[in-house]
Amino acid sequence: MTSITKTPISHNESIRSNKKKIIVLGSGPNRIGQGIEFDYCCVHGLLAVKECGYEAIMVNCNPETVSTDFDIADKLYFEPVFWEHIWEIIEHEQPYGVIVQLGGQTALKLAKKLHERGVNIIGTSFDNMDIAEDRGRFSDLLKELEIPYPDYGTAYTTDDAIEVANRVGYPVLVRPSYVIGGQRMRIVINDAELESGVLSLLKHLPGNKILIDHFLDRCQEAEIDAIFDGENFHIMGVMEHIEPAGIHSGDSNAVLPAFNLSPLVITTMEFYAEKLARALNIKGLINIQFAIKDGKVYVIEANPRASRTTPFIAKAYQIPYLNVATRVMLGENKLTDFTFEKKLTGFAIKEPVFSFEKFPGVNKELGPEMKSTGEAIRFIKDLRDPYFRKLFKERSMNLSK
Incomplete structure (x- = not known):
């Protein structure tokens, strides 16, 4: 048998330049x-x-x-x-x-x-990102800013979770911090379901803080993508979801601009978005998601980064928002250095793309955990478009259930 002697690698093909x-x-x-x-x-x-x-x-x-x-x-x-x-x-x-x-x-x-x-x-500092990502810290910030949010509590054990859920009232949304696509988020309606959900979370994400939110049933959901440079605030787009709250935003059809929200609701959303961006000292991008019930606007969460809808808005309005946001992050430009001319006639709809045919054993029922694998854009001239009317009819049926 021939023995092979390994020679230590002494050469690095990645040559470091002197550039910043x-x-x-x-x-x-x-x-x-x-x-x-x-x-x-x-x-x-x-x-x-x-x-x-x-x-x-x-x-x-x-x-x-x-x-x-x-x-x-x-x-x-x-x-x-x-x-x-x-x-x-x-x-x-x-x-x-x-x-x-x-x-x-x-x-x-x-x-x-x-x-x-x-x-x-x-761009945005780690501590401010962490406030937005840590569900407990974020809810504390909303309370401090007097921004409405669903009643909540945090837990590390099943006993803690059951105590919180009984205090805020069922149904509740159970979710961990720092996860992708709503991973392992669940809506539960009783102690038995809650215990099962929390045990699953602790098994797969040990040590993760668990947030128990009162779930706002049968309400509208909307979101805002924005840029903040430390002084100036610019809203890229206000999107209204076709599907009711409880369906992950990645699995929802989102309409740009909003089509059925009152001017007061939109103004309130924009006010809360800027208030949050300033409190978090955002430098760059932020995405904020809202629930609207009985005319009252609640903040669900904020993402201190580019969201999956940022490219959708940039393409729909034909504005290079990612270029602008990166320059803001780097401190090279302020928002006042740019003009934003939105070139959208009619409406744009962000359509989720699913791959259920490739995974026949997967549960196709949509919920707070994301299941789509991509997205597409559909442009419509007005709200009489047959595709939109079909979606809106399905939403009305879901809200009435």
Whole structure:
């Protein structure tokens, strides 16, 4: 038997330049909860980084995406978006900073480790991201700002969860923090279902803080995507969901602009959105989701990053919002440096794309845990469009159940 002697690798093919560098973290492989829409965000972010004179470095491991094309970034690391790989790249490249707002939840979840190692996070600080992502801290902030939200409590055990649920009242929404696509979120109606749901959460996400929200049944849902530069606030779009609250936003048809919300409701949403952006000291992108019941606006959650609807709005209005947001994150521009002329005639509908035919054993019933694998855009001239009327009729039937 011939023995093989391994020679230590002494050569590194990645030559570090002297330019000021920005690393953009991608979202990894396409999956339920986040997919190609975040690749759009990364591509336009990379182009903006290059335009601002930095060396743009992309870290992603998905061959299906444009962000991993050889001519998009100045340098591509085709590596898993895991901490061990990213830290080695950071140690080698010594970047000026890292952008986590463009790669969905996968990139955002790495902000804590970057912060702990003293890496410069471009845009919103880690602590302010954490307030938005930690369900308990976020609800405390809403209380402080006097913004309506569903009654809630936090729990680490099943006994705690049952006590909270009985206090806020069933039905309740059970959800963990820092998860992708509403992973393991459940709507439950009694103690037995709650105990089962919490045990499942603790098994798959040990140590995660569990938030128990009173579920606002039979209400409308809407969301806002916006940019804040520390002084100026700009709303990219106000979208109204066709499906009622309780269906994950990624699985809902969203209409841009809103079609059935009163001017008072829209103004209230915009007021709460700006109030939150200022309180969180957002620098860059934020997505805020709302529930509207009996004319009252409640804030459900806020995402301090690009959402899956950011590319949808940018395409519908034909405005390079990701380029603008990246320049704001980098501190190269203020929102007052841009003009925003929205070029949408009629309405745009964000349609979820499902792949149930490839997974025949999957439960097709929609709920708070996302099941779609992508999205498409449908443009309609007016609300008399047959497609829209069909969707709206289905929504009315769901709300009446």
